[in-house]
Amino acid sequence: MTNELTQEEKTVLILLGRGETYSDIRKMLNLSQYAMQQIRKGFLTKLGARNHVHAIYLALSQGLIEVPD
Numbered sequence: 001m002t003n004e005l006t007q008e009e010k011t012v013l014i015l016l017g018r019g020e021t022y023s024d025i026r027k028m029l030n031l032s033q034y035a036m037q038q039i040r041k042g043f044l045t046k047l048g049a050r051n052h053v054h055a056i057y058l059a060l061s062q063g064l065i066e067v068p069d
Helices: 007-017 020-027 035-048 052-061
Strands: none
Touching: 007 020, 007 035, 007 052, 020 035, 035 052
């Protein structure tokens, strides 16, 4: 498995950073619950994060994502 975040993982992290819920993101991106769980598991593992807030912090601090205003 590569340690690089996929575009989908980055998109989900950005949307979470903007305050969207997992449920809203699933609807926006037309994802199944299983797909969302896999995306979440992927970014948590790749970033070594404890939760999605920690993942957003790590991704921002490493310059992997930007959360626009």
